[in-house]
Amino acid sequence: MKRFRLLTACLPLALVALPALAQDLAMTAGKNAKVVIDNDKVRVIELQMAPGQSTGMHSHGDNIVVFLSSGMAMQTMADGTTRAMERKPGEVIWSDPVTHDTKNTGKAMVRTLIIELKEPKP
Template sequence: MKKLKTLMKFAIGIYFIISCSGIVAQDAVKIDPDHYKVEIDNDKVRVLRINYNPGEESQMHVHPEGVAVFLTDHTANMKTGDGKSMEMKGKAGDVLWVDKAKHQPKNTGNNPFEVIQIELKNSNIAGKKSLHLFKLPDGMTEKQLSEFLNEMNKAISDEGYPGAGYHLYKITTDNDEYTYFMEGVWPDTATYDKIHNSEGWKAAAEKGKDMVDKIQAQELYLKAEKIN
């Protein structure tokens, strides 16, 4: 199972910065459709495929919080909404949790780079998220996993939290390392703990224990908690 690199905390702080300036930035897809393509868009999530050829630069734009999956090595310059500029470099396979951002990237390397960015739409509901990237294990079908998650969500709703639970998305990329993205949405840590200790949740989880164990054996897993 691939683990997040220790540089992640540093990269989160400098790579995706929330601007405090008054400059109005626009949605990346609307302002720069040459570099930003929508793969999935629904009421829970938007998934973007981002491509930059060497020397190409975007315009200042914004992204909500989410997850960035780097499919290639990359060398870039990042201008931020507060007028700063920084150099950045990373490897294919880097996966970062990213806060709401205002920036203007430029590919300063000699090769194209590609990123999948998963933008979350329910940040006003969730104070805590669990994030899972994985390939569907051998012998498991998408239908089986979806039905299991529906049972889990019913147990969570029965506990009195219909807004919490799990959402499953398929990722379409040229890189087959991760093919599914699962998001767990929780109001806060106390609720997360209460739900996971409830008899209903435990009973539903036990039914899919073998399925969960197979996913956990090879997934990339990350927890994120809202701090302001």
């Protein structure tokens, strides 16, 4: 009976904590994402996606995305809404915190740098 109560008490915590752990781009995109810088101020991820590949649902804080190649993608937001994008090499965008999945819908490899800003420590 005590084990059942403990399990019942811990289950909601696990249901909240596990998805949060799985929402890091470096984890959800697997070998397609390479962390090239990670310090107390920023984390820079080089992302490469072949046609049809997806990042998996993940979250970012404030970030800047630099497009190293042209490409087409479909973003699916956490609420299920979608938006199509077409980007050119050298394009740079700002993004507020977001949870989304991005799929390469084009016919070529897409390469980007994602620069995630970290909150300063007091």
